[in-house]
Structures are given as C-alpha cells and as structure tokens.
Amino acid sequence: MLTIYGVYRSRASRNLWLANEIGLEFRHVPVIQADRLPDPAAPGAPLHSRSAEYLRINPNGRIPAIDDDGLVLAESLAINLYLAKKYGGTLGPADLAEDGLMTSWALWAATEAEPFTLQVLYHMAALPAAERDAGKAAAAVAALAAPFAVLDAALAGSGWLVGGRFTVADINTAEVIRYAQPASALFAAAPRVKAWLAACQSRPAYKAMMAARDQEA
C-alpha cells in the first residue's frame, strides 16, 4: 500500500501527478506545511509538517513524503524517480544510462532552477501584492535565463528530456519550471520550453492533479 503525505498545494503535486500517470492506487494524507498555518500548535489545527506525528515520518518536517509498503521516503523528486522505477514502466529509465540522466535532471531542477523559480512564484504571484519584491523577482528572472537556455537546447531533439519519450524527468522538471510561469518573458525566449511545458500540462494526469488541487480546501 502506498501513502502520499502532503497537500496538493505543495511539492506533493509532483508525486500526485506521477501516481495519476501510472494509475497507482494510493492513500492521500493531506499534511499541510506548518508555515501556512497561523498557529500550528493550536488545539484542533490540521495535521501539519512540524507536528510530532508527521516528524516521525519525515524528521525534516517537509512535505511530501511517502510510505510504500513500509519504505518511508522523502524528497519529492527522489520519490518520483523511485515510483517511476518501481511502478512506472516507460516513465522510468530503460537502463542505467537513462537512470543517470533522469537523476541528473532531478538534481539540475533542484539546484539550477528551483531556488529561482520559487522566487518568481512568490514575488510575481503567490505573495500578497504588498509583500512582493520587484527586485527579487527581476533577479530571479535574470538568473533563470541561462538554465532556460540549457533546457531549451536539451529539448531540441525529441521535445522530451530523456529517451525520446515522456518520462519522470519531464514531470519532475516541468513541476519545478511551472513555478516560473508568471515570468512569461522567460518562455517567450525559450520556445521549446514553452511548447514542452504546454505538452506536459495538457496530459490528463496533470489536469486531474490540478483539478483535485483546485478542490482542496
């Protein structure tokens, strides 16, 4: 039995999308990020990422995490690589070379892109207008020019990142790049990235994830 911990409005979206792609059955425990709650310690507060109960699952106090028949795993991108290898068929690697490339894209997304795509999300969309910092947004957009160019070039072959087909590498990377969508200039300058993200987000499994996300309280 697979359990996915983490609300849709979190990095758990990556795992929930992948589970939809595979058609995996799972139990969903909508753990919320503690910093989204005004008072996580209040009686009756919903299950959150810094609760004693959840810290036993992920001592880092981060969502998502999974429990797959007793294997507890954290780090959303690693969870997806694991689930794709175990259950995902052609979404996972066909051999060690593809495994290496898919793992490399996960680390690329986490280190070269996500610190900046998150800044775009916060300062161009997610934060209340009064808390947004135009300077931080501009710096993040500037920092993303080079990674977007690398990603655009990588998509020049088949339009997908690894193996000439849609894989977990596309899901992982697309979910990190999604945070930069408020910065439309980045996508105008990288037309293959724009087309690839649109193709990823047109998949029924992505749409089902987003529909469930929109339903979330």
Next chain:
Amino acid sequence: MLTIYGVYRSRASRNLWLANEIGLEFRHVPVIQADRLPDPAAPGAPLHSRSAEYLRINPNGRIPAIDDDGLVLAESLAINLYLAKKYGGTLGPADLAEDGLMTSWALWAATEAEPFTLQVLYHMAALPAAERDAGKAAAAVAALAAPFAVLDAALAGSGWLVGGRFTVADINTAEVIRYAQPASALFAAAPRVKAWLAACQSRPAYKAMMAARDQEA
C-alpha cells in the same frame, strides 16, 4: 573509457573519491571553474568551465561532468549514483528501496545542507578574511542545526546512511557536510555526524583524493 572533468578543488572531488573507492581507471581533465580565473578569455588561459570546448560537454558551464563511453552526465551527486550503480558493487544500491534512499539523500544534501555548508566554507575559511561576513556565517550555522540533527538521528542505527554499510550515500553526503567543518560547534552538537565524517575521511580512497588535491597547482 571514463573521463572525469573538473579540478580536485571542486565538486569533482566527490567523483574522484568514488572512483578511488572502486579502483576505477579514468582520464582526468582538470577543468577549472571560470570564476577562479582573473580573465578566462585571456589567450593561454587554462581550460575552464565556460570555455566553448567545455560548454559542449556541460552547457551549464559547471564542473564536474563525466563522459563514460559516450554517456555525458553532469551533476556531481547524480554522477556518483550512476558510477556506483554501474561499477561500485556494494557502494551502490542492492535494490530499488536502497536506490530510493540513496537518491533521497543526494537531494537532501543538495537542497537542505549544501546551500548553507557552502556559506560556512566561504565565510569561515575560503574567502580572504576581509571579504568574510560573520553575519552570513552565523546565519548558515543556525540554518544547519536542524539538518545536522536529522543527519545525526539517521546515523543512530549502523553509523552509515543506507543499508548498514558504507555506500555512495555516505560519500555524497560527507562531501557536502565537509564544507561545514570550519563550524566545529555544529559537530560538537551532533556527535554521530562527527564520528561518521571522521570514519568517511579516514578511508584510503578519500585520503588519496585529498593528497592529489593538495598536489594540484
């Protein structure tokens, strides 16, 4: 044939240490980080990470990268996971569960630890004294208290991170944690981390890597 691109004084150290552990033969191309050169564009400048020649290998302009019989791979932690799986025997995962845990530790190290361990390194050791910022050092040390506690707890079982034995997960994580060694208070508060890092760094393959690093021009 395996080629490792990147000087010892870079994240290539991770790959060079692992290659030593396995006894892998490799060609070493000591590409230097462009920002370490006063003028990377000067005639006669050594091969650097933003040279046209190297950008054909890693368009991100980062070291390290490898070429293993034609498979070109970037991201030091992903490279190590790949090499361990392909050539590393018990350094690599025994099954998909260990593979998931080792990949999770790589993403943990890159996102929860490295942004802060690098700040410790820069502002407590690597930068010239006049350029160090005590406030940044203190903030990084404070941010590392939680990840060090998580790491300390993870080592409580066998003293190693995955599978009750020394693996690529220890090499990857130890190399990221090494950057924080100037902050001795962190290690005093996490005695298992201190003992584990000492055990990792007492290995002949690590010492051989550091000896070659010390020889580097």
